[in-house]
Amino acid sequence: MASGAKNNSYRENVEKISKLSFAVGVYRPPSEGGSASILLRITENCPWNKCTFCEMYKGQPFVYRPVEDIKADIDTVRLMVDEIREVAGKIGQEGKINRDVLRALLSVDPYLNDNHCFSTVFSWLYYGGKTAFLQDADSMIMRPLELIEVLKHLRKTLPTLTRVTSYTRSKTLSQRKLEDLKAIREAGLDRIHVGLETGDDELLKIVRKGVTSAEQIEGGKKAMAAGFQLSEYWMPDLGGRERWRQHAENTARVLNAINPSYIRSRPFVPRQGTEIFNDYEQGRLHVSSPHDRLEELQVMIENLDVTSRVCFDHNMNSWTNKNGGLLFSQDYEGYKFPEEKQPVLELIREGLSIDESRHIDVKELIAMGSL
Ligand code: SF4
Structure with missing residues (x-):
């Protein structure tokens, strides 16, 4: 198949991916995999925000995110994963997420690389899709039943995860x-x-x-x-x-x-x-x-x-x-x-x-x- 015809076969996937977004914050511990962790912002900023040495969330109000919004973000990650995997299958890389898949996606939309949500999901898949880090500063501040609901949804929706971590x-x-x-x-x-x-x-x-x-x-x-x-x-x-x-x-x-x-x-x-x-x-x-x-x-x-x-x-x-x-x-x-x-x-x-x-x-x- 000529390359133009080929990338037409996954143009629709790329268009879908480029429209998807979810909340990603800035901070995570270095030990949480660099780009190997999927980052999900389940609360925003720090509910305390008073430590005299800390500049991380200064001037940013704490936001307690509704569970439905967090679950919708997790679903969005899954949609992105499915689209990327479908493209991998279409270019003969079934089950693999590698540089060929990235090249194929960028051949349709070179600006996809500037899309932070896409880069986060692609890197995470590239490194095996194993770890997740839940942002921001204090996830245990969530009401326990709500945090449990989020975690169960996360584990069910992204079953390749072997480790989920967070700050508190x-x-x-x-x-x-x-x-x-x-x-x-x-x-x-x-x-x-x-x-x-x-x-x-x-x-x-x-x-x-x-x-x-x-x-x-x-x-x-x-x-x-x-x-x-x-x-x-x-x-x-x-x-x-x-x-x-x-x-x-x-x-x-x-x-x-x-x-x-x-x-x-x-x-x-x-x-x-x-x-x-x-x-x-x-x-x-x-x-x-x-x-x-x-x-x-x-x-x-x-x-x-x-x-x-x-x-x-x-x-x-x-x-x-x-x-x-x-x-x-x-x-x-x-x-x-x-x-x-x-x-x-x-x-x-x-x-x-x-x-x-x-x-x-x-x-x-x-x-x-x-x-
Ligand atoms: S993020 Fe941590 S160090 Fe910074 S203000 Fe909040 S509790 Fe203190």
Whole structure:
């Protein structure tokens, strides 16, 4: 068949695809597959939105989306999937989603690539259609029965999914009943990501996290008891030089009590447009040098008594080893504790033993305006 005749055979599919759209947000954790996850925005922005270090949803009102709208978005993804698969079949690639399929689609409509919904669905299929991330900042804020309805619909409509994950807050987890969390887990939510930041009550108040360490522990323990894979993110240097030790010790204390599946390090960077950036600029908060940050990390790790995986899966964990490479692996599965606690402490000692100027200093990055 000539190529013109060929692409006429799937022109109708492409026209249908280009008219489809669903809500996709901006943020997801790096460990959630890059372009390999389908992103679905089940609420919009953050219901709390008061943390002094966070710029993610500033000025954006929280929107509680109706269940019917979310289900309609899921149906739209399915329609897109079916159209793409039909085109794959028409060009002799039955069951495969590869570059030939993309070329065929773009030969009809080159602008399809600029359609964010299409790119999201195509990349997800290209990587096997296995994972979904439910956006935005706090999915557990949904009424449990509604979240369950969404999850069941998602699992039924997109049956290739093997993992569904989302963000939530410790405070919200602490307010949920264990039976509800179990039912949400059973309906198909596998993993939740929580911004712990610190376990120090004084610092939690200062950064206006809206939760106490007791609530963090309560929420985290409930999530683990409900069977979720729980990722807790902490922020080295959030307390600056002023509060580094209490931050390290109390963060370890809270994480020990929760014993989450994952502990992920996200070193603090004051970001322009946040309240904490003003504190930094006006000298009320002093960020630590690379060695001081490592010292804080050392205290936190020494105090950790968990069976979690401890991860440095973000480029702000930018310390250098003695050969000039990265000190820590940035693998999403990180280091298994307690087995790899001593090797991690050994790496910290290695980082402390080399000249401090060989590490990247957060102040240089801020000055360069690269963050
Ligand atoms: S709860 Fe999370 S998303 Fe909301 S303001 Fe705090 S850090 Fe930002």
